[in-house]
Amino acid sequence: MDIKTNKISIVGAGFVGSTTAFALMLEGLASDIVIVDVNKDKAEAEAMDLSHGAAFVKAVEIKAGDYSDTANSDIVIITAGVGPKPGETRLDIINKNLNIFKQIVPEIVKYSPNSLLLVVSNPVDVLTYITYKLSGFPANRVIGSGTVLDTSRFRYILSDYFKVDARNVHTYIIGEHGDSEIAAWSLTNIAGMNADEYCDNVSKNCDKSFKNDIPEQVKNAAYEIINKKGYTNYAVALAVRRIVEAILRDENSILTVSSLFTGQFGIDDVYLAIPSIVGSGGVEGIIPVPLSEEEKNKLKESADILKKVISESDLSI
Template identity: 75%
Template sequence: MNIKGTKISIIGAGFVGSTTAYALMLGGLASEIVIVDINKDKAIAEAMDLSHGASFVKPVDIKAGDYEDTRDSDIVIITAGVGPKPGETRLDLINKNLRVFKSIIPEVVKYSPNSILLVVSNPVDVLTYITYKLSGFPKERVIGSGTVLDTSRFRYMLSEHFKVDARNIHTYIIGEHGDSEIAAWSLTSIAGMNADEYCDDLIEGCNTNFKNKISEDVKNAAYEILNRKGYTNYGVAVAIRRIVEAIVRDERAILTVSSLFTGEYGIEDLYLGIPTVIGKGGTEKILQVPLSEEELKSLKESSNILKGHILKSDI
């Protein structure tokens, strides 16, 4: 996929959709960006505002439009839907956003049958599965933002704890983008050392509870932001930009996007965040990383929680 000529459409001009358009514009990752929203004036205003920065970025045509204007998109990013209110979990939104997606997905597929669909709306794992079912697309071309942002939050919090650059910490959050997500401590590495080794050798030990605290802080990070400002937008927009970059540049990058499990880790017919190779065709391969017994057990428990919610929903 060549950036020149790449068309990306964003469905939803709310906090996440508009900030995503901004991040993509700054990243120079598309030559055309189309913003679609039920509130047409909002979409038009966002496109105008972004376009006024045209002289400071690489050439890109940004416009608001209807679904017909998304025709022949290479990537369609779906951020539309109802966001969680304080006190709600992401899973509380399933049936509200299912109705929204039943109106969106057929229109997207109609005009861009060869696109890659990137789902961001919450609960992202369930809605990505719904998108896969509604679209009829191959699993490789239906991707959820998964735990890419959670993984970055994890790396940031570890960098603060260990006082090193977040880019030099390698680790993952896996499973649901939500309350059952799992911090993969067995895969955490700082300069080839695991977290305990780094604590013992370089910072003279850590509080015995530090792993639980950091894991909980990562899981609750979005709720903390929601309680303070009512929404999240910057971190997720940068995470989306990173996924798009991996696709557009055919990087074969490893990111914890939400991918369809087809027997990996003993899990079938479900989308979850897991280290996955991403390239120009979408997802290329789920990696079966060596999890600890406890982590594998938690991953299967996370999958059972999501399957239970899918069975109880109006799909």
């Protein structure tokens, strides 16, 4: 009897890559995890450290290796690259990471031509588009982590403000994973009420400025963490684990991954975060969510910003 195994490779053994491996190991989602990094000693140390917890988790083989060791991966997660330093935006680091991706992606495709690629490195929307172009894969098999993390931050801050469980706050951050991201208030609800209704009917004394203040907190959250500790890793690793779970379990979950727009909302040929159905085939479809006119305009503006960055970058694809 054939036993289904799941092989996941992670390219990049930095803070995000290693924490992602840890999150995947704890959840028991993979039978094999391969970690690849230009710093082979770092990759080997991370694999060894994780492997020493074997007695406490479901059976999994974790090893460091070269691209040849990633062969026949079901999912390849790309976390490699340089992150923004204090004072830099995600878009500031595009050309640095572009050159790295030109080396990484062809190697991944060579050894795992049937895999699904999940891009986490920043600027994630631009690098997901670049990965799509470099790989030659169909768009549904090239996904960016998008605003899955931003959406979780939004839900957490709203839950803290309204004093309810974050799991009972339903909302999304859409657009760029970055400074032009959009809080989709038109899609926000708590107990079937929109944020204003919940404010008026339940909280009663909430400050109406929350609709301006909270999105700013969400947008600046990563910068605040980076300024204080130099990087982010825990929550983004959990966001990646959630996406991987939806893929491997064929959940058809709705997640704000970065997906290729092909005319939706009047936007074409750019990756942006939008509620999308995620299953075993990757992105099974973008949901035509009922956005307000203001949100639609902001989404187009976000797309234009990313397209401009791509056009000014040394793609050479």
